[in-house]
Amino acid sequence: MSEATSEKLSSLDGRKVILHDMCLRDGMHAKGEQISVEEMVKVATALDDANVPYIQVTHGAGLGGNSLQHGFSMASNEEYISAVAPLMKQAIISVLLIPGMGTMKELQAAYDAGARSVHVATHCTEANTSPQHIAYARKLGMDTTGFLMMAHLNDAKGLAEQAALMESYGAQTVYLTDSAGYMLPQDVTRCISALRDTLKPETEIGFHGHHNLGMGIANSIAAIEAGASRIDGSAAGLGAGAGNTPLEVFAAVCERMGIQTGVDLFKLMDLSENIILPMMDHIIRVDRESLTLGYAGVYSTFLLHAKRASERFGIPARDILVELGRKKMIAGQEDMIVDTAMTMAKERGLDITTSV
Amino acid sequence: MIFVSSKNKETRQKNPITLQHDKRNTMEKIKCALIGSGNIGTDLIYKIRRSPYLEPVWMVGIDPESEGLLRAKDMGLKITSDGVDGLLPHVQEDNIQIAFDATSAYVHAENSRKLNELGVLMIDLTPAAIGPLCVPPVNLSEHTEKLEMNVNMISCAGQATIPIISAVSKIQSVEYAEIVASLASKSVGIGTRENLDEFTYTTSGAIESVGGARKGKALAIINPAEPPLIMRNTIYCITDDKPDEKKIVASILAMIEEVKKYVPGYKLINGPIFDGNKVSVFMEVEGLGDYLPKYAGNLDVMTAAATRTAEMFAEEIQSGKITLKPTEAA
Numbered sequence: 161m162s163e164a165t166s167e168k169l170s171s172l173d174g175r176k177v178i179l180h181d182m183c184l185r186d187g188m189h190a191k192g193e194q195i196s197v198e199e200m201v202k203v204a205t206a207l208d209d210a211n212v213p214y215i216q217v218t219h220g221a222g223l224g225g226n227s228l229q230h231g232f233s234m235a236s237n238e239e240y241i242s243a244v245a246p247l248m249k250q251a252i253i254s255v256l257l258i259p260g261m262g263t264m265k266e267l268q269a270a271y272d273a274g275a276r277s278v279h280v281a282t283h284c285t286e287a288n289t290s291p292q293h294i295a296y297a298r299k300l301g302m303d304t305t306g307f308l309m310m311a312h313l314n315d316a317k318g319l320a321e322q323a324a325l326m327e328s329y330g331a332q333t334v335y336l337t338d339s340a341g342y343m344l345p346q347d348v349t350r351c352i353s354a355l356r357d358t359l360k361p362e363t364e365i366g367f368h369g370h371h372n373l374g375m376g377i378a379n380s381i382a383a384i385e386a387g388a389s390r391i392d393g394s395a396a397g398l399g400a401g402a403g404n405t406p407l408e409v410f411a412a413v414c415e416r417m418g419i420q421t422g423v424d425l426f427k428l429m430d431l432s433e434n435i436i437l438p439m440m441d442h443i444i445r446v447d448r449e450s451l452t453l454g455y456a457g458v459y460s461t462f463l464l465h466a467k468r469a470s471e472r473f474g475i476p477a478r479d480i481l482v483e484l485g486r487k488k489m490i491a492g493q494e495d496m497i498v499d500t501a502m503t504m505a506k507e508r509g510l511d512i513t514t515s516v
Numbered sequence: 517m518i519f520v521s522s523k524n525k526e527t528r529q530k531n532p533i534t535l536q537h538d539k540r541n542t543m544e545k546i547k548c549a550l551i552g553s554g555n556i557g558t559d560l561i562y563k564i565r566r567s568p569y570l571e572p573v574w575m576v577g578i579d580p581e582s583e584g585l586l587r588a589k590d591m592g593l594k595i596t597s598d599g600v601d602g603l604l605p606h607v608q609e610d611n612i613q614i615a616f617d618a619t620s621a622y623v624h625a626e627n628s629r630k631l632n633e634l635g636v637l638m639i640d641l642t643p644a645a646i647g648p649l650c651v652p653p654v655n656l657s658e659h660t661e662k663l664e665m666n667v668n669m670i671s672c673a674g675q676a677t678i679p680i681i682s683a684v685s686k687i688q689s690v691e692y693a694e695i696v697a698s699l700a701s702k703s704v705g706i707g708t709r710e711n712l713d714e715f716t717y718t719t720s721g722a723i724e725s726v727g728g729a730r731k732g733k734a735l736a737i738i739n740p741a742e743p744p745l746i747m748r749n750t751i752y753c754i755t756d757d758k759p760d761e762k763k764i765v766a767s768i769l770a771m772i773e774e775v776k777k778y779v780p781g782y783k784l785i786n787g788p789i790f791d792g793n794k795v796s797v798f799m800e801v802e803g804l805g806d807y808l809p810k811y812a813g814n815l816d817v818m819t820a821a822a823t824r825t826a827e828m829f830a831e832e833i834q835s836g837k838i839t840l841k842p843t844e845a846a
């Protein structure tokens with residue numbers, strides 16, 4: 161694709177973008193946190209072999225995520241990380257840390273197990289709950305990202321201010337995270353541009369999409385056009401809701417546009433088809449409920465919880481999700497799903513079984 | 517600082533936290549100092565002013581321009597912006613006997629040492645937790661009996677949830693308890709935000725040591741929704757054996773009545789529900805709307821518990837059962 165012999169493939173031809181796979185973290189949500197150490201090793205090794213530079217490995221809710229609120233995974237975060245990290249030929253293992261749940265002690269343990277990159281995540285208006293953790297990650301020498309979740313619940317100016325806070329604490333990259341899969345390309349363009357105008361030139365910008373409105377790819381491209389250089393995706397889209405931006409599809413689009421990701425597309429396609437697809441408990445796609453998430457702006461992880469509450473309390477999952485959106489529930493409020501379903505059942509005059 | 521001042525500061529509500537409603541307290545009130553002029557310190561002024569046993573006399577801050585100090589002055593308190601050192605010379609002449617520390621875990625130990633040396637009892641509202649942990653309906657009487665010179669109030673989430681865990685562990689052994697506290701963004705001050713891990717560690721520890729669970733975990737969510745959402749708390753307990761549903765429900769309902777005596781807006785929304793050995797309880801705490809509006813139940817549950825604790829000590833002091841003595845200088 162030398163410029164001398166062909167015209168540019170797109171306005172982004174030659175742009176370098178770092179891909180970050182989420183299927184062993186966000187994918188945990190889609191599997192009810194049930195991915196075994198053996199599966200983790202198999203998937204991570206294949207991603208490493210496909211030259212994916214960053215692989216996130218933790219409980220779906222990150223460090224400290226093992227809980228009644230978020231479910232218990234089959235192994236501890238340290239067990240997953242220490243099984244995977246030593247096998248990586250080039251990939252860096254990353255973790256998610258949400259302050260209020262994960263702590264610096266757990267970050268230290270993840271580092272000791274081999275993690276060298278971290279997404280420190282807060283709700284998109286609460287960046288000032290992250291200074292301790294961002295500073296601690298930098299002190300450990302980790303590749304440190306500030307991760308603004310549910311980004312559709314703040315405006316461009318507000319997001320830029322929050323991103324600047326994270327930058328001031330030491331974040332080297334700041335992500336906008338479309339946790340609800342609600343954003344449209346024009347929103348992404350506006351918000352990422354505001355970050356690019358505000359942050360220091362050396363601070364990288366990232367985008368983490370969910371595919372609930374089918375916009376994962378388009379939003380990620382819009383983000384790159386507006387100045388993002390890191391993109392989260394997930395092989396075969398294995399992730400919460402209708403999944404993350406499907407990584408192999410995104411890699412193919414990048415190749416068509418001349419965006420340089422450095423990954424081996426065919427290997428990524430093969431592992432998605434041969435390893436990830438058979439792991440899925442349900443086919444990750446835009447279905448009625450995951451579409452509801454994107455349409456109503458609800459945290460993608462609520463999907464399976466709402467389906468379980470629906471079965472127990474007899475309220476359709478879509479009704480529960482819409483109500484959660486109306487009540488402005490955010491990431492981490494999974495307890496409010498059962499609570500909301502019970503309150504709705506009472507209002508509808510249904511009998512509530514208090515004991516099973 | 518993120519805070520929104522509430523309505524007219526002169527609005528007084530009927531006293532919900534009097535220990536003995538029928539007895540007129542004719543004795544001189546115990547003089548108190550408040551350290552830290554943020555959300556908690558300011559709300560404490562309202563709670564203490566209402567007490568028949570306590571009188572707020574000093575407010576200690578570090579910024580002469582802070583809204584909290586100016587407000588305290590307006591409300592008739594003596595103020596200093598020189599930190600605890602600005603208060604020390606006045607302790608004896610003003611007969612300060614109880615201090616409330618609402619600063620941060622990092623400066624609390626020093627504040628406490630200085631005031632204990634002068635014989636001032638310290639109620640600690642930071643996550644420092646250098647003294648024994650106190651949840652009034654669970655273990656307050658133990659502390660007054662022992663004449664502790666420093667008691668810690670854990671955290672808002674701890675005050676809101678540990679009574680429920682204790683109510684379950686009283687009936688049968690609890691292997692694991694977990695709490696999820698959802699707080700309105702506007703009610704969470706900068707001190708808590710910048711030290712969230714201390715909140716997590718202290719609350720998790722207290723679920724075990726005060727709540728009676730063998731293992732504890734605490735999660736906090738800060739929600740910025742407008743209008744702000746009332747504080748919610750979800751409590752999960754895993755019992756060792758199949759839960760005795762009837763006894764547990766009765767114990768929880770009785771405990772809620774105990775907490776209501778000093779936090780009237782403490783309310784069961786859903787549950788308890790039982791899934792195998794898991795007990796889930798969904799609570800709400802509405803505040804009195806003293807300093808922050810009613811959504812900030814997290815503020816009230818903390819300041820009301822601290823006030824209740826101080827009143828219990830004050831009663832003992834007044835009745836001559838205990839006498840506060842200076843601690844020996846280290």
